[in-house]
Amino acid sequence: MIQIEGVSHTYRTTDGRDIPALEGVSLEVREREFIALLGPSGCGKSTLLYLIGGFLPIASGSVRVHGTPVTGPGPDRGVVFQHFALFPWKTVLGNVLYGLEKLGVPRDVREKRAREFIDMVGLTGFEESYPSHLSGGMKQRAALARTLAIDPKVLLMDEPFGALDAQTRSLMQAELLAIWHRSPKTVIFVTHDVQEAVYLAQRVFVMSARPGKIKAVVETSFERSDPHIFKSKAFVDKVDEIWGLVRDEAMKAQKGRPF
Ligand SMILES: Nc1ncnc2c1ncn2[C@@H]1O[C@H](COP(=O)(O)OP(=O)(O)O)[C@@H](O)[C@H]1O
Ligand SMILES: [Mg+2]
The missing domain is CATH 3.40.50.300 (P-loop containing nucleotide triphosphate hydrolases)
Structure with missing residues (x-):
């Protein structure tokens, strides 16, 4: 590969x-x-x-x-970095939708897919939250959802849990x-x-x-x-x-x- x-x-x-x-x-x-x-x-x-x-x-x-x-x-190739690269002015849903928009995924498919991945990383209920209202672990979940939603064959992760506390880190692992x-x-x-x-x-x-x-x-x-x-x-x-x-x-x- x-x-x-x-x-x-x-x-x-x-x-x-x-x-x-x-x-x-x-x-x-x-x-x-x-x-x-x-x-x-x-x-x-x-x-x-x-x-x-x-x-x-x-x-x-x-x-x-x-x-x-x-x-x-x-x-x-999707990337997830240590420091959450979320757009602060977009909600969780907005952040996940962003990559799909850029890929030209049709609007209705886009929204459904974004919600699926938000659910997959355990952020259901936080779709409309802004990054500043999320904990470190939740921000990293959102970043992961955004990357996974574009369905890359390869996932490149650079110390993605490095900034998280020990408990959150082991949960995320x-x-x-x-x-x-x-x-x-x-x-x-x-x-x-x-x-x-x-x-x-x-x-x-x-x-x-x-x-x-x-x-x-x-x-x-x-x-x-x-x-x-x-x-x-x-x-x-x-x-x-x-x-x-x-x-x-x-x-x-x-x-x-x-x-
Ligand atoms: N833009 C840069 N200019 C000069 N040196 C750099 C730059 N980026 C990284 N380095 C140096 O290259 C080496 C490898 O960096 P890096 O790949 O970030 O290491 P790691 O991720 O293993 O901590 C380090 O010694 C770092 O100081
Ligand atoms: Mg490094």
Whole structure:
């Protein structure tokens, strides 16, 4: 579904310095697979996601989605960011309708579809609410509904629950899995949280400190509907294994930073 080959990315700062963010990243994601990109802050996770999303030019290497080289953003790839990108002047319904309008979906179909997805993310009753009246978790649900409503084949999520409190976050994680089971999509989920990656993803791609490379790929297989999964030995062992891989990189990433 997604093929990334030898992708590197270097940022040029305004004062002319080069910051190598990614170096020779190759990976493949299968159709309807849920993968996590895990790594310390600054290792290039967002950069990789933006390249797949088509928000940054691909200067070296190639990114293909369903065999087609990525040249820009498109409705086949939906994005959800950490900071809720809702229009504050539109209601929940208005926000979800927006993407459908842009896609040229007829008015009557549009409204029905928007309400379905609002229901799917558990926001029924809040259709007419404005973002400023919603909690963080509800805003993120609305953002998710807006993205899911355009029915992208690929869902790109950049630390979408990073700004939420622990309880809301774990609720949203479970809900995301439930939604993914109901309407399977290829998901690339960026996080720096080992537990979150292990819980959500079928495969966890561990990235090295900047410039980011894929350091390891770890498969997981759990009965995720088990309410005690977080305490199960298989889960705890997997978190330990991956934490061991991430720890070195996190320490490298910390070096040279003022404390
Ligand atoms: N616009 C930019 N200009 C210069 N450097 C940048 C820019 N955006 C990101 N970087 C640098 O590139 C590296 C990777 O960034 P990013 O992909 O955001 O990492 P992550 O999402 O893993 O935290 C970081 O060291 C960051 O400081
Ligand atoms: Mg990031």
